[in-house]
Amino acid sequence: MQILKLGGSVITHKDEYFSPHTENIKRLAQEISATKKPLIIVHGAGSFGHPVAKKYNISDGLKTSEQLVGFSETHQSMTRLNQIIVDTLLEAGVPAFGISASSMLVTKNRRLVDIDMSIIKGCLKLGLVPVMYGDAVLDTEQGFAILSGDQLIVRLAIDLEAERIIFGSDVDGIYTANPKLDPNAKLIELVSLSHITAEVGGATNTDVTGGMLGKLKEAEEAVEAGAEVVFLNANAENRVKTALLGEKVMGTLLTL
Amino acid sequence: MQILKLGGSVITHKDEYFSPHTENIKRLAQEISATKKPLIIVHGAGSFGHPVAKKYNISDGLKTSEQLVGFSETHQSMTRLNQIIVDTLLEAGVPAFGISASSMLVTKNRRLVDIDMSIIKGCLKLGLVPVMYGDAVLDTEQGFAILSGDQLIVRLAIDLEAERIIFGSDVDGIYTANPKLDPNAKLIELVSLSHITAEVGGATNTDVTGGMLGKLKEAEEAVEAGAEVVFLNANAENRVKTALLGEKVMGTLLTL
Numbered sequence: 001m002q003i004l005k006l007g008g009s010v011i012t013h014k015d016e017y018f019s020p021h022t023e024n025i026k027r028l029a030q031e032i033s034a035t036k037k038p039l040i041i042v043h044g045a046g047s048f049g050h051p052v053a054k055k056y057n058i059s060d061g062l063k064t065s066e067q068l069v070g071f072s073e074t075h076q077s078m079t080r081l082n083q084i085i086v087d088t089l090l091e092a093g094v095p096a097f098g099i100s101a102s103s104m105l106v107t108k109n110r111r112l113v114d115i116d117m118s119i120i121k122g123c124l125k126l127g128l129v130p131v132m133y134g135d136a137v138l139d140t141e142q143g144f145a146i147l148s149g150d151q152l153i154v155r156l157a158i159d160l161e162a163e164r165i166i167f168g169s170d171v172d173g174i175y176t177a178n179p180k181l182d183p184n185a186k187l188i189e190l191v192s193l194s195h196i197t198a199e200v201g202g203a204t205n206t207d208v209t210g211g212m213l214g215k216l217k218e219a220e221e222a223v224e225a226g227a228e229v230v231f232l233n234a235n236a237e238n239r240v241k242t243a244l245l246g247e248k249v250m251g252t253l254l255t256l
Numbered sequence: 257m258q259i260l261k262l263g264g265s266v267i268t269h270k271d272e273y274f275s276p277h278t279e280n281i282k283r284l285a286q287e288i289s290a291t292k293k294p295l296i297i298v299h300g301a302g303s304f305g306h307p308v309a310k311k312y313n314i315s316d317g318l319k320t321s322e323q324l325v326g327f328s329e330t331h332q333s334m335t336r337l338n339q340i341i342v343d344t345l346l347e348a349g350v351p352a353f354g355i356s357a358s359s360m361l362v363t364k365n366r367r368l369v370d371i372d373m374s375i376i377k378g379c380l381k382l383g384l385v386p387v388m389y390g391d392a393v394l395d396t397e398q399g400f401a402i403l404s405g406d407q408l409i410v411r412l413a414i415d416l417e418a419e420r421i422i423f424g425s426d427v428d429g430i431y432t433a434n435p436k437l438d439p440n441a442k443l444i445e446l447v448s449l450s451h452i453t454a455e456v457g458g459a460t461n462t463d464v465t466g467g468m469l470g471k472l473k474e475a476e477e478a479v480e481a482g483a484e485v486v487f488l489n490a491n492a493e494n495r496v497k498t499a500l501l502g503e504k505v506m507g508t509l510l511t512l
Contacts, residue, residue: 068351068384076342079335079354086332095324098335103359106378116372122362122394128324138378 001038001124002164002244003153008046009170010234011085017047018077020084028168028234029092031241038124039244040156041085041096041131042149048081049074049134053146059110061142071144074136075102086131097128101135101147110145112155120160132156150218157222165227166243167215168234173252174216191254193220219254229254257294257380258420258500259409264302265426266490267341273303274333276340284424284490285348287497294380295500296412297341297352297387298405304337305330305390309402315366317398327400330392331358342387353384357391357403366401368411376416388412406474413478421483422499423471424490429508430472447510449476475510485510 006028013019032039045053053059056070082098089096105115123130134149150167157165177185219229232239232251242249262284269275288295301309309315312326338354345352361371379386390405406423413421433441475485488495488507498505 062382065351065383068353068382069346069349072342072346072351072353072384075354076339076346079339083332083335083339086328090325090328090332093325095321095328097324097328097358098331098356100354100356100359102353103356103375106375119359119362119394122396126318126324126394126399127321128328138375138382140378143382 001040001160001162002166003040003042003157003162004032004240004244005149005153005165005167006041006043006085006234007167007169008044008048008050010168011043012046012048012081014047017051018080019047020081022084022088024235025085025088026092027237028240029088029094031238032089032129032244033092033094034241035244037244039129040120040124040160040162041089041129042153042156043081043085043131043133044149045078045081045134048077049136049146052077053136058136058144059146061139062144071136074146075100078133078135082131082133089129089131095128096131097123099123099130099132101132101152102137105147106138106140107145107147108139109141110139110147112147112151115155115159117156117159120156124160148218150215154218154222157227158225161225162222162227164243164246165219165222165229166240167219167229167231168240169231170233170235172233172236172250173231174254187250188252191216191252193223193254193256216254223254223256257296257416257418258422259296259298259413259418260288260496260500261405261409261421261423262297262299262341262490263423263425264300264304264306266424267299268302268304268337270303273307274336275303276337278340278344280491281341281344282348283493284496285344285350287494288345288385288500289348289350290497291500293500295385296376296380296416296418297345297385298409298412299337299341299387299389300405301334301337301390304333305392305402308333309392314392314400315402317395318400327392330402331356334389334391338387338389345385345387351384352387353379355379355386355388357388357408358393361403362394362396363401363403364395365397366395366403368403368407371411371415373412373415376412380416404474406471410474410478413483414481417481418478418483420499420502421475421478421485422496423475423485423487424496425487426489426491428489428492428506429487430510443506444508447472447508449479449510449512472510479510479512 395401
């Protein structure tokens with residue numbers, strides 16, 4: 001089983017609120033449809049979840065009852081994006097099935113503890129492709145929290161023994177510096193976990209769930225558990241498809 | 257805590273596919289907003305879920321892999337309706353929060369077994385109003401199944417010790433015969449469980465989850481567990497509000 005992350009910068013227009021990148025979503029649905037392999041998809045929030053979560057300061061937890069509406073609105077905006085993605089996958093013939101993290105799990109101090117994976121396992125067994133997302137979830141310590149898609153992915157990879165995680169974003173992979181700001185930035189084809197902090201630049205769009213360094217730190221556990229981790233540009237045609245097929249692709253491979 | 261069922265005939269136009277009854281939903285959101293009491297809302301499918309579920313024959317379980325897309329489409333159409341209802345409640349100031357049964361539980365031969373209620377309890381504790389719905393869910397024996405909102409309500413009532421269940425439909429309550437077909441049909445103000453089958457007529461719109469008799473049979477367990485059960489017309493103004501406030505309302509009260 002593989003896990004594919006579709007970053008918020010790929011599936012939404014980040015500079016326009018609640019604006020899905022329909023063209024990318026349709027193309028990626030076709031690429032996924034062409035591979036027909038056991039798969040879990042986790043997508044980011046982009047211009048859907050982040051503005052609402054920020055407005056109500058959801059990630060710091062419940063302080064006032066007025067935030068309850070904002071908590072729900074954050075989840076609502078994410079289910080709206082999830083619905084667009086699942087609908088598009090279904091149209092492309094992928095038996096995608098939307099699953100809400102907030103209906104399935106609670107966090108403790110913003111971190112995942114035990115998760116009952118039986119529904120996700122059940123979906124995979126039937127041949128469904130679970131489509132999950134970073135979500136506004138209940139938290140045992142702070143009332144509620146934002147669960148990042150990346151944290152969720154790593155946990156899924158470990159508990160379900162994924163063979164590969166593919167992180168699709170709007171950059172070609174991990175660079176020596178931020179490629180959007182520094183013309184001398186070089187793509188690193190192979191990152192060893194022991195050299196992470198020295199080599200790696202941050203992502204341009206700092207989001208509420210952390211940039212590239214955050215992703216790497218989250219991914220570390222999955223690599224240790226035996227998953228292959230690939231960072232690639234999902235905006236570039238056929239890279240997701242190539243990676244899903246297990247073939248060599250332009251990007252960064254993360255190793256121990 | 258009370259549980260309110262909003263029937264498909266109240267919140268959708270049953271004769272037009274995927275058509276929400278916006279006016280009713282808005283009015284009911286206002287009625288609910290005026291009561292401010294611990295509450296779970298469960299809504300029906302109406303013209304959203306039923307046509308898709310029937311087209312792919314979802315309730316009989318998985319026979320061919322082509323049904324997987326239909327299974328997901330059934331869930332998608334229900335989340336679409338759920339989203340409209342939650343959005344409208346949020347606009348009215350009700351801290352509603354959409355929860356997908358399919359992300360939370362599996363059935364066994366179409367029946368609920370053990371459910372982890374911790375997320376629903378957590379929502380209530382924070383002051384959120386969980387909004388659930390009959391859903392296309394995984395089933396351990398037949399792959400997938402349709403979980404009716406009524407079966408879910410009764411289980412919620414028992415496990416969470418609800419004080420009252422209010423079934424809102426498009427008729428005034430339980431009749432001696434079908435009031436839409438028989439001019440001599442009389443509203444029964446009080447139904448004793450021991451006389452159910454003799455007195456009660458069926459509902460006009462037979463749906464995939466059973467008519468009035470089915471509702472009564474499902475409700476029986478909840479009454480035995482100590483919940484007050486009321487059947488009323490949610491199309492008539494202020495009846496839902498009156499019932500939520502615990503005041504006397506036109507309808508049928510179900511007793512042991």
